[in-house]
Amino acid sequence: MVKPELRQNKITNNWTLYAPHRSTRPMDHKKKKNKQKYKLPKYEKECPFCPGNEKMLPSVISEIRNKNSWFTRIVSNKYPVLLPEEKQKKFNDVTFPCMLTSGNQEVIVEHPMHNKNISSFSTCEFENLLKTYRKRFDELIRIKSNKFVFVFRNHGEGAGASRIHPHSQIVSLGFVPAYIQYRENNSKKFFHKHGRSIYKTLLEREKKEKKRMLFENDAFLAFVPYAAEVKCELWILPKKQRANFGKITNKEIILLAKILKKTLERLHEKLKNPDYNLVLYSASKHNIKASYLCWHIQIRPKLSRPAGFEIVSGMNVNPSLPEIDAKFLRNH
Ligand SMILES: [Zn+2]
Known part of the structure; x- marks a missing residue:
């Protein structure tokens, strides 16, 4: 098997991960x-x-049991992007830098039913799913070689889902991707310049302006962000600032389950079950206690594809204003 490796483009400084062993994975969608x-x-x-x-x-790594069956289940990925046993190695070629590193990718099966759409999950099913995220996140971030852990779910073929059965994925990496370092450094700079967290500042501003807000409860705010990169992008931001998602309380999980259910139901209804990527950002291990960071959920519907303009300029082109998208999503 050809090992996965990272290569750096010295013009952009961007790293690309090559996982040639994944090319043989089956795709449910292509069969139908x-x-x-x-x-x-x-x-x-x-x-x-x-x-x-x-x-x-x-x-099967673990599961939340339900009498004779299970609610959620964590299983190993047959086609992980990275391999857990790989030793970190960097090859500092001036023109063609390359890196080998460890990582792991697991699948969280969200429901026993093959045809269950997440937008029809009960609040209790969302709670079980979020508890599964928390448990595995907390276990993986504690492993010495893991430097960054994240959760995501690809909904629909256009968002990259290869399997129809409802599932999320949790990934642990032996390095912190440059994009995450960049985001965390920006938040740190904001904190040092203004004496407060950018996340807290954003939350207060969105609450005050109201026009991009979708839902709110005692612990969370769901809104279209001011600088949304794609049409109908949504964020769920906790009111209690915490860099580490693994520390979310049971009470917060109940409220997150409620707001996530409402948000995904609304997205399903208004955009007719769109393809989307849901990602859960939590801090890298190095910054896990940083007061300038806050874990959050981002949902990016796949309503258009990046094309020539985006490729050359490196800028996203959003065909819709966030205020208009929020109004559209609020209209029920
Ligand atoms: Zn199935």
Whole structure:
């Protein structure tokens, strides 16, 4: 098997991760040619995430049990982007820098039912899912070689989902990606210049202006951010500032489950089950206690594709104003 490796482009300084071993992974969506006419079954005999098909999985890491079945389950990824046993190694070639590093990618199966859409999950099902995120996040960030852990879910083929069965993924990396370092350094600079966290400042400003807000409860705010990069982008930001998602309390999980359910239901209804990426940002291990950082959720619907302008300029082109998107999403 060809090992995954990172290579740096010396013109942009951007790193690209090469994972050639993933090219053989199966894609559910490609099999279903007549997607519109095809009605998804509750159970699919070829799906490794359906109950009873465990022999198709490399291993089950843990699960939240439900009498004779389970609510959520963490399983190893058959096609991880990085490999856990790899030793960190850097090759400082002036023109062609390269790095080998460790990492792991696991799948969180969100529900036993193959055809369950997350937008129809109950609050209790969202709570179980968020508790699964917290538990595994906390375990992985404590492992010495892991420097950064994140959670994401790709919804729909256009957002990169290879399997239809509802699932999220949790990734641990033996390095902190340059983009994360850049984000964290920007937040640190803001804190030193203004004496307060950018996240707290954003939250107060969005609350005050109201025009981009979608939902609010005692612990969270859901809104279209002022500088949304894509149409109908949404953020869920906690009111209690905390860099480490692993420290979210049970009470906060109940309120996060409620606001996430409302947000995903609304997105499903208004944009007719759009493809989207949901990402959960938490601080890198080095900054896990930083008072200038705050974990949060970002949801990016895939309503258009980056093209020539974006490639050359490095800027996102959003065809819609965040205030208009928020008004559209609020209208129920
Ligand atoms: Zn399935």
